[in-house]
Amino acid sequence: MKSVKVVACIAVAMLASSPIAAAAPPGFPDLNAFTPVDPQPYLGASRYLDNDDNDVGVWFSTSDGVVCSWAYFPKTLQSPMGWPGISCMGNIPGIPDSVPDNGGPGCARVWPQPISSDFVFDRHGGACPPFSGAAVLNAGQKIETGDATCVVGANQLVACIDPSRDKGFVLQPSGSWVF
Template sequence: MRPMRYTAILLLGLTACSAPPPELPSPPPGFPELNAFNPVDRNDFKVAGPSFVTAEQVDCRLDRGSTRSVICDGDIAGFPNDIPGDGCPVARKPDGAPDDTPYVLTRWDHPCTSARSMPISTGKKLVGDNSTCVVGKNNLVACIDADHKHGFVLQPSGSWTF
């Protein structure tokens, strides 16, 4: 009788452990399809963590700070003209914000600096521990947190955050 009980407990445990992970919510309308981009080897894109720079000089660093979020700055296409300041344009989470805070478009209090990150080509994506960024045609850069709740799209037709 005992062997049957142990077998039943083992099977129950294996079934519970093999349940599929919960399905991620869909990104908002207008966010590019992540599967349409080819992943790069993350180990090739490390400068103090996963990072890259586009041909248009948008420099992105993944899994940064206490929120393990993305920071992209540089020559951001479609950056709103009504954002005050004259520093470098940046998409990021506000300093000290909780993990579930949406990204914002703002400016650093200094000019843009030269990127030291590895260049990435169009059609590629970099997957970090807590975020994914894709680089598309026509100056597109889009990044999203692993839970698909927050991110941003940088593009000439208008950059936006969620």
């Protein structure tokens, strides 16, 4: 009987992860090419992005100076908002020239619009603060929760997807883009 439960759990896990790969548009990295990490060390206050240390979220940094965060809603506790709100800020490479500089202090960022949840870029002329305290997600790794997946690759690649909305972004020097 135990083996039946194990097989059932494996089947559910495989089915749960397959929509992410199907939702990714052409040019999005192959999520299966990245090694998954345990999300537990990445859970904490998403303080860099929402200024509310009481919110529990997933947050990580990269060795290239980007920090990403989203609200953590496990599959068993779906968000009342229905989306995780993945955001990244920092030394984001390849932002399209059409994105205006909003001036003032701060970093570049990519974030979802509140109502549509479409991702947009934002640029500021100031310097980025050092991101201390966020666990590093290394090149070749991915972090998956019930509501989001992000990968970090070589050459400043960061890509994230919200599978429930089929929306996300790719950050890379050759041209960052949203979908």
